[in-house]
Amino acid sequence: MFFRSAGHDLVWIDWDQVYIVYQPSSAETHVFNEVTALILRSLEVGPLSSEEVSEKIEVALGVERGVLVADDLAFATMRLEELGLIERLDSACAAQ
Amino acid sequence: MKPEESLDVTRESDGLSPTADEADISGGVAAPENKRRRLVRSAAALAPLVLTLRSGGVAAASCTGARLVRVGDDGKFSDAYHQTNDVCIVDTPAPVCENHPTTDGFTKVRTEPASFAPVVEDGQGYRCNTNIDLNNKIVAILSSTSATSLLT
Numbered sequence: 001m002f003f004r005s006a007g008h009d010l011v012w013i014d015w016d017q018v019y020i021v022y023q024p025s026s027a028e029t030h031v032f033n034e035v036t037a038l039i040l041r042s043l044e045v046g047p048l049s050s051e052e053v054s055e056k057i058e059v060a061l062g063v064e065r066g067v068l069v070a071d072d073l074a075f076a077t078m079r080l081e082e083l084g085l086i087e088r089l090d091s092a093c094a095a096q
Numbered sequence: 097m098k099p100e101e102s103l104d105v106t107r108e109s110d111g112l113s114p115t116a117d118e119a120d121i122s123g124g125v126a127a128p129e130n131k132r133r134r135l136v137r138s139a140a141a142l143a144p145l146v147l148t149l150r151s152g153g154v155a156a157a158s159c160t161g162a163r164l165v166r167v168g169d170d171g172k173f174s175d176a177y178h179q180t181n182d183v184c185i186v187d188t189p190a191p192v193c194e195n196h197p198t199t200d201g202f203t204k205v206r207t208e209p210a211s212f213a214p215v216v217e218d219g220q221g222y223r224c225n226t227n228i229d230l231n232n233k234i235v236a237i238l239s240s241t242s243a244t245s246l247l248t
Contacts, residue, residue: 028148029148029149030149031146031147036144036146063142072142072144075146079241081202082163082242083146084204
C-alpha cells in the first residue's frame with residue numbers, strides 16, 4: 001500500500017506537540033498529534049509505502065522499529081485519505 | 097476514535113539530585129544533554145491522533161471527507177473501508193461539494209443540511225438502515241469518526 005500527499009495547503013499551529021491544522025479546501029480544523037504530523041510530512045517528499053512511513057516515523061521519534069502498531073497507522077491513513085489530505089496509490093503508480 | 101497520546105517521562109541521571117527510582121540512561125550523550133528530559137514512548141503513546149473540530153457556522157459551510165458507494169438494486173453495497181457506526185447520508189443525489197468526485201471512492205460532501213441513517217451489515221454487504229429507496233443510487237458514507245465529530 002502506497003500513499004502520497006494530496007498537495008493541499010494547510011495552516012499549522014504547533015501547540016506543544018499537538019497540532020491545530022486548518023484545511024482551507026474544506027474549511028475544517030483538525031487536531032493532530034506528532035505521529036499524525038509525521039505521517040503527513042513524510043509524504044510531502046514523495047510516495048511511500050506503509051512500511052516506509054512507519055520506518056520514517058519511528059526514526060524521527062527515536063523509537064525501536066516495529067513499535068508503531070500497523071492497525072494504528074492504517075486507521076490514520078484511512079482517516080487522512082477520507083479528509084482528502086493524502087491519496088492512496090497502487091504499486092504501479094507509486095513506481096512511476 | 098483513537099485515544100490521545102500519553103507519554104512516559106524518564107529523567108536522565110544528571111548527578112545533581114539522584115534518587116533511587118530515577119532511570120539511568122546510558123549512551124553517548126554529550127554532558128549538557130544529560131540534564132535534558134528524554135521521552136520514553138510506549139506503543140500506546142504512538143497512536144496517531146486525528147480529530148476534526150466542528151463549530152456551528154463553519155459546519156454549515158464546510159465540506160468533509162466521505163466515500164461514495166454504489167447501492168445495488170437489492171439495497172446493498174460493498175465497502176472495503178467499513179467501520180462500526182458508519183453513517184449514510186440518505187440524500188440523493190449525494191451532496192458532493194463542488195469540484196469533487198461524484199463517482200465511487202473518496203470525495204467531499206456537505207453535511208448540512210443532510211439526513212443520516214446508520215450503516216448496518218446485511219449478509220455479505222451493507223445497507224443504509226432507512227425506508228428511503230436508495231437502490232441503484234450513489235450514496236455518501238461518513239466514517240464513524242467523521243460522524244462523531246459532527247456532534248461536537
